[in-house]
Structures are given as C-alpha cells and as structure tokens.
Amino acid sequence: MTDAAMNDPDRAQRAQLALARLLPKLFRGGQAFVGVEASLSGLDGEQAVTRPAGLPHSVAELTAHVNWWNRWMLDIIEMGEAQPYPKRAADTWPPVQAGDWGRVRNEFYELLSRVDTHAARPDLANPVNHEETIGELLADFALHTAHHFGQIVTVRQALGAWPPPGGGDTW
Structure with a gap:
C-alpha cells in the first residue's frame, strides 16, 4: 500500500476492501481465467500423473x-511466525502416484478453503x-497458484483432456 493510502484512512480502507475482493478471484479464477475447480475436474488418477512429451510436470505434480x-504460506499466517524456507526447489515437488490423485486434489480444495478465510480478513x-x-x-501465493494453473491447462491440452467437463476456454 502506498504512503498516501496509509495516511488517508478512507483510502486505505478502500484499498483493503479492493484487495479482499480480488484475492479469492486470483486463487479461484474468474473472468480472467478458468477457475481452479474446472481446471481439475474430470481427470482420473492415470491422466493426472501423466507427463506429456516435452513437458516437465503432470497435473498431479503441479497441484x-x-x-x-499454499500450506507453507498458511502456516506462516496461522502460526504468526516465519517458516523455514526450503533448501532446494525439488523439496517443494512431492512425488505423486496415480492412487494419490484424489488425496492431492482434495488437499488442494481444503487448503483453498483455508485461504478463503484469510482472504476475507479485515487485517490484510x-x-x-x-x-x-x-x-x-x-x-x-495467489499469483503462484494462477501461474501453475495456467500450466495445468497446458498439460491438459497436451493430454487431449481440455476443455474439462466443467467447461473452459479452448483458445
């Protein structure tokens, strides 16, 4: 927030409200991009763990x-203290098997519901x-989520599994 907004309580409150309205759209999708629920819908475990030729990750790995x-960020917010930063990027890419897909997808939704609670906080x-x-x-973290969900769309397109049953742009 700018210094001017911080010195004008009404402006600061408007900025806070605008951010609170924007955050859920960034995490969930909306007018600018296909929602995360639709992006994950209709995939079985085998499709979710398949890495298309030339692409480095599967839908399940990205999720x-x-x-x-998102869990790391929520731990910081909910515990009120810094969490150790991973030593290597590879530490943030847990292995996923076809049988794990339901758990990984459900965990994403559970974490998303926790994010929703914080996105509406009056103390952003x-x-x-x-x-x-x-x-x-x-x-x-909303931008990080949106970035990787763009990759999920690309992986699904490469698998021939786009658009999903929930709908999605095809261009």
Missing part, C-alpha cells in the same frame, strides 16, 4: 507443488513477517 507452497495490511503484510503474502 501437489501448489499444495506444498498487518505485517506477517519482516518483509510482507498478510495481503501481500496472499497475493503472492
């Missing part, structure tokens, strides 16, 4: 990675660590 980071401008506010941390 498990998003879960890892409060610091959560030495560098960010709650709102900034949530926005950063």
Whole structure:
C-alpha cells in the first residue's frame, strides 16, 4: 500500500476492501481465467500423473507443488511466525502416484478453503513477517497458484483432456 493510502484512512480502507475482493478471484479464477475447480475436474488418477512429451510436470505434480507452497504460506499466517524456507526447489515437488490423485486434489480444495478465510480478513495490511503484510503474502501465493494453473491447462491440452467437463476456454 502506498504512503498516501496509509495516511488517508478512507483510502486505505478502500484499498483493503479492493484487495479482499480480488484475492479469492486470483486463487479461484474468474473472468480472467478458468477457475481452479474446472481446471481439475474430470481427470482420473492415470491422466493426472501423466507427463506429456516435452513437458516437465503432470497435473498431479503441479497441484501437489501448489499444495506444498499454499500450506507453507498458511502456516506462516496461522502460526504468526516465519517458516523455514526450503533448501532446494525439488523439496517443494512431492512425488505423486496415480492412487494419490484424489488425496492431492482434495488437499488442494481444503487448503483453498483455508485461504478463503484469510482472504476475507479485515487485517490484510498487518505485517506477517519482516518483509510482507498478510495481503501481500496472499497475493503472492495467489499469483503462484494462477501461474501453475495456467500450466495445468497446458498439460491438459497436451493430454487431449481440455476443455474439462466443467467447461473452459479452448483458445
């Protein structure tokens, strides 16, 4: 938030409300991109773990990675303290088997419901660590989620599993 917004309580409150309205759309999708529920719908375990030729990750791996980071962020917000940063990027990509897909998908939805609770908080401008506010941390992770869900669409397109039964743009 800018210094001007911080010095004008009405402006700061409007900015806070705008961010609170935007955050769920960033995590869930909306007008700008297909929602996460639709993006994950209609895949069986085998499809979810298939890595198309030339692509580095499967839908299940991408979802498990998003879960890892969303859980990490929620731990910071809910515990009120910094969590250890992973030593290697590979540590944030848990292995996923076809039989794990239902659990990974359900975990994504459970974490998303926890995020929804925090996105509506009235204290998004409060610091959560030495560098960010709650709102900034949530926005950063919303963009991370949106980034990887764009990749999920690409993987599904390469698998011939797009659009999903829930619908989605085909262009």
